[in-house]
Amino acid sequence: MQRCTTTEVTGHAGQRVRLAGWLHHQRHLARVAFLLVRDGWGITQVVVDDAGLRARTADLSPETVVEVEGLVVLSDQAPGGVELHDPEVRVVSTPEVAPPFELRRPQLDARLPTLLDNAALALRHPTRRATARVAAASVAGFRRALDELGFTEVHTPKIVATATETGADLFELDYFGTPAFLAQSPQLYKQVMVGALERVYEVGPVFRAEPHATARHLAQYTSLDAELGFVRDHADVMAVVREAVAGMVAEVAARAAPAVDLLAIELPDVPPEIPAVHFADAQRLIEASTGEAVVGEPDLAPAHERWLGDWARREHGSDLLFVVGYPMAKRPFYTHPDPDRPGFSNSFDLLFRGVELVTGGQRLHRYDDYLAALGGTDLAPLDGYLAAFRHGMPPHGGFALGLERWVARLCGAANVREVTLFPRDMTRLAP
Amino acid sequence: MQRCTTTEVTGHAGQRVRLAGWLHHQRHLARVAFLLVRDGWGITQVVVDDAGLRARTADLSPETVVEVEGLVVLSDQAPGGVELHDPEVRVVSTPEVAPPFELRRPQLDARLPTLLDNAALALRHPTRRATARVAAASVAGFRRALDELGFTEVHTPKIVATATETGADLFELDYFGTPAFLAQSPQLYKQVMVGALERVYEVGPVFRAEPHATARHLAQYTSLDAELGFVRDHADVMAVVREAVAGMVAEVAARAAPAVDLLAIELPDVPPEIPAVHFADAQRLIEASTGEAVVGEPDLAPAHERWLGDWARREHGSDLLFVVGYPMAKRPFYTHPDPDRPGFSNSFDLLFRGVELVTGGQRLHRYDDYLAALGGTDLAPLDGYLAAFRHGMPPHGGFALGLERWVARLCGAANVREVTLFPRDMTRLAP
Numbered sequence: 001m002q003r004c005t006t007t008e009v010t011g012h013a014g015q016r017v018r019l020a021g022w023l024h025h026q027r028h029l030a031r032v033a034f035l036l037v038r039d040g041w042g043i044t045q046v047v048v049d050d051a052g053l054r055a056r057t058a059d060l061s062p063e064t065v066v067e068v069e070g071l072v073v074l075s076d077q078a079p080g081g082v083e084l085h086d087p088e089v090r091v092v093s094t095p096e097v098a099p100p101f102e103l104r105r106p107q108l109d110a111r112l113p114t115l116l117d118n119a120a121l122a123l124r125h126p127t128r129r130a131t132a133r134v135a136a137a138s139v140a141g142f143r144r145a146l147d148e149l150g151f152t153e154v155h156t157p158k159i160v161a162t163a164t165e166t167g168a169d170l171f172e173l174d175y176f177g178t179p180a181f182l183a184q185s186p187q188l189y190k191q192v193m194v195g196a197l198e199r200v201y202e203v204g205p206v207f208r209a210e211p212h213a214t215a216r217h218l219a220q221y222t223s224l225d226a227e228l229g230f231v232r233d234h235a236d237v238m239a240v241v242r243e244a245v246a247g248m249v250a251e252v253a254a255r256a257a258p259a260v261d262l263l264a265i266e267l268p269d270v271p272p273e274i275p276a277v278h279f280a281d282a283q284r285l286i287e288a289s290t291g292e293a294v295v296g297e298p299d300l301a302p303a304h305e306r307w308l309g310d311w312a313r314r315e316h317g318s319d320l321l322f323v324v325g326y327p328m329a330k331r332p333f334y335t336h337p338d339p340d341r342p343g344f345s346n347s348f349d350l351l352f353r354g355v356e357l358v359t360g361g362q363r364l365h366r367y368d369d370y371l372a373a374l375g376g377t378d379l380a381p382l383d384g385y386l387a388a389f390r391h392g393m394p395p396h397g398g399f400a401l402g403l404e405r406w407v408a409r410l411c412g413a414a415n416v417r418e419v420t421l422f423p424r425d426m427t428r429l430a431p
Numbered sequence: 432m433q434r435c436t437t438t439e440v441t442g443h444a445g446q447r448v449r450l451a452g453w454l455h456h457q458r459h460l461a462r463v464a465f466l467l468v469r470d471g472w473g474i475t476q477v478v479v480d481d482a483g484l485r486a487r488t489a490d491l492s493p494e495t496v497v498e499v500e501g502l503v504v505l506s507d508q509a510p511g512g513v514e515l516h517d518p519e520v521r522v523v524s525t526p527e528v529a530p531p532f533e534l535r536r537p538q539l540d541a542r543l544p545t546l547l548d549n550a551a552l553a554l555r556h557p558t559r560r561a562t563a564r565v566a567a568a569s570v571a572g573f574r575r576a577l578d579e580l581g582f583t584e585v586h587t588p589k590i591v592a593t594a595t596e597t598g599a600d601l602f603e604l605d606y607f608g609t610p611a612f613l614a615q616s617p618q619l620y621k622q623v624m625v626g627a628l629e630r631v632y633e634v635g636p637v638f639r640a641e642p643h644a645t646a647r648h649l650a651q652y653t654s655l656d657a658e659l660g661f662v663r664d665h666a667d668v669m670a671v672v673r674e675a676v677a678g679m680v681a682e683v684a685a686r687a688a689p690a691v692d693l694l695a696i697e698l699p700d701v702p703p704e705i706p707a708v709h710f711a712d713a714q715r716l717i718e719a720s721t722g723e724a725v726v727g728e729p730d731l732a733p734a735h736e737r738w739l740g741d742w743a744r745r746e747h748g749s750d751l752l753f754v755v756g757y758p759m760a761k762r763p764f765y766t767h768p769d770p771d772r773p774g775f776s777n778s779f780d781l782l783f784r785g786v787e788l789v790t791g792g793q794r795l796h797r798y799d800d801y802l803a804a805l806g807g808t809d810l811a812p813l814d815g816y817l818a819a820f821r822h823g824m825p826p827h828g829g830f831a832l833g834l835e836r837w838v839a840r841l842c843g844a845a846n847v848r849e850v851t852l853f854p855r856d857m858t859r860l861a862p
Contacts, residue, residue: 022823093796097822119818120816120818153571154563156852157651159613159651159860172604182590182604189853192551195551197471220588365524367527385862387549387862391494391527391530394524421585421586429592430814431816
């Protein structure tokens with residue numbers, strides 16, 4: 001008999017089917033037992049009347065791997081409206097130990113470090129795997145939106161000879177006897193690829209040796225990067241960001257609907273044009289409202305981003321807000337200045353519900369501008385990058401979006417580690 | 432005027448359009464000049480009659496970034512059957528140096544190290560970017576096929592505490608003062624994820640400190656990995672491999688048709704069932720044919736794989752051949768033995784035109800089997816992995832496919848470096 005998943009059972013009412021999965025939980029009453037069988041997609045209740053089978057299953061511990069054949073019966077009382085009657089149960093494999101926490105509860109009832117230490121078990125919980133499916137659907141939506149805009153996916157080196165962002169936070173490794181680093185971003189490579197393919201994106205790991213333990217930083221995270229040529233300025237990049245985020249939301253709705261329901265996710269509306277505020281205006285708004293002296297500071301603090309998130313919701317009814325024109329002082333060397341406003345740049349961040357989600361902007365494209373911006377830096381390790389500009393590059397720009405941060409904000413997780421399968425940070429190298 | 436790409440020009444016959452791109456080449460005759468403008472997708476010829484414009488463009492060096500407005504005229508003589516007349520040309524940005532090799536030739540005329548040293552330029556050549564588009568389409572096809580089979584995409588750690596494959600070939604790094612390694616594969620993580628999501632795949636970088644310089648090994652490559660639960664044995668995994676490869680071929684045909692044409696790629700037929708030969712039978716065939724004493728050896732040499740590739744084409748008319756049942760001796764610790772044939776395993780390789788493309792098989796799933804297989808190994812760094820088996824795991828299996836090797840074989844490239852954007856090997860850490 002062909003296996004049927006728990007989510008397909010409803011379509012087989014009146015037939016016998018074969019399920020396979022894990023014993024999620026069981027309840028034994030006086031004359032009947034209920035086994036909950038969880039597979040990779042859902043949970044189905046199995047009703048055991050037979051006394052012999054009840055006796056044989058009573059001692060099975062949670063997470064026993066089982067195969068169950070039974071008759072599909074629609075029932076309003078059953079979870080999901082369907083259950084299996086008259087079952088046969090075969091044990092496929094038996095756990096060696098009792099779980100340190102119960103998967104059967106609607107929410108995992110253990111502290112985050114315990115859950116992360118026991119990832120192999122915790123990730124089996126319906127809420128945890130729902131966040132994994134939201135992440136997968138988000139990435140699929142990102143790719144789909146960019147594919148439709150003529151972008152090509154690329155895969156670039158993660159072992160590099162030089163910093164791609166500011167010099168700090170680099171992991172160093174031994175590369176056949178030479179010191180090398182893990183790439184902090186695909187920035188330099190995606191810019192080079194604009195010269196070849198014009199529009200590129202990459203979904204891949206980036207590495208930051210973050211010396212601080214915060215709820216929103218990881219030592220490895222998944223960066224959704226894009227870069228495109230022949231832009232007028234950063235506004236053209238922002239238009240692509242809008243399409244990418246809209247694609248992510250649409251694909252989460254389409255592919256991960258059960259996860260959205262289970263996690264009670266409220267998907268954001270992505271307006272045709274996401275509201276935008278200039279950095280300097282944002283600072284004035286914050287200062288006028290909070291009394292804090294923020295005007296003239298080179299960056300926004302997380303508290304200020306939260307304030308702007310509330311403001312965007314209040315003033316524009318939007319979960320998304322572009323902050324545009326950050327001061328050059330705090331942006332990386334490849335940032336294109338605002339030609340009309342000295343000290344400010346053609347760059348932006350996108351805030352999602354008050355958290356920085358995307359960073360992007362227009363880049364320098366003239367070789368001489370790079371020489372000026374890099375004055376004093378050793379250019380040798382950057383030579384393969386600067387070659388792109390020596391050989392002629394158009395105005396271009398791009399952006400990067402942190403996947404875990406997006407999923408965390410979407411799912412209302414307080415810590416990115418809750419939505420990362422196997423997080424890496426200062427204190428965590430395993431599992 | 433909205434920009435139009437070189438591949439869209441034909442649809443605008445009789446209209447004026449604006450192109451943007453790089454000056455690929457120009458030819459000046461007595462009364463007319465031909466400028467070839469290359470953008471991210473193709474090349475369009477621009478016909479310059481005006482004497483003033485001919486004079487102003489004559490000195491433009493190749494790779495000058497230009498915008499050209501002109502009238503679209505269909506013409507059998509023009510490359511691609513279309514050209515721009517009566518143009519206006521605006522220079523956007525000027526190269527600083529002359530290219531060290533010419534991009535205008537149908538084939539790049541320089542040695543591989545020169546091309547790799549000058550990747551920012553070489554990747555602009557139509558053949559090189561065609562291979563990039565074949566790679567992107569292949570990955571899209573892999574994902575699409577697995578999405579349709581109910582797989583979920585995951586992203587797993589690339590910084591790990593222990594070897595995932597045999598102990599050699601590890602890059603070591605300093606992880607906040609602790610020694611750590613770059614992951615040689617997502618193997619351990621994808622197995623753990625079978626416990627949660629049942630069917631997972633990952634497309635990401637893997638790292639091998641290969642001490643040898645060969646034409647088919649890289650220090651970083653892109654691995655297409657999949658793993659699935661509740662298999663009967665490796666045959667269920669091979670069925671998924673078949674779908675994945677068929678999906679890759681279909682998507683290359685659909686998404687990268689211009690690249691397929693340009694590179695004269697012959698796409699393989701993927702039969703409903705890919706022919707398979709047992710490892711021991713393969714050795715007997717090779718020995719009978721070549722006279723070499725190979726029966727009893729624990730693995731196949733590249734020359735033997737080539738022989739089998741020819742044999743599969745001759746006997747089965749197939750570019751693809753599964754070799755099944757490799758001896759346990761040469762397979763990793765998680766390999767499931769063949770229960771009916773001592774010394775052999777439930778594993779396989781897929782050869783594509785005589786080159787190993789995929790490795791896969793059924794894995795052990797019982798905790799005690801792992802303890803036996805790992806006898807003598809320090810289990811502490813593997814604890815988070817072994818936890819999955821302690822908590823109950825079903826029979827499962829999976830496979831890994833090397834993207835660069837696939838693209839190289841498809842495009843007829845002798846060296847994987849020819850189809851890798853920025854290859855990493857013993858001697859190459861940049862660009």
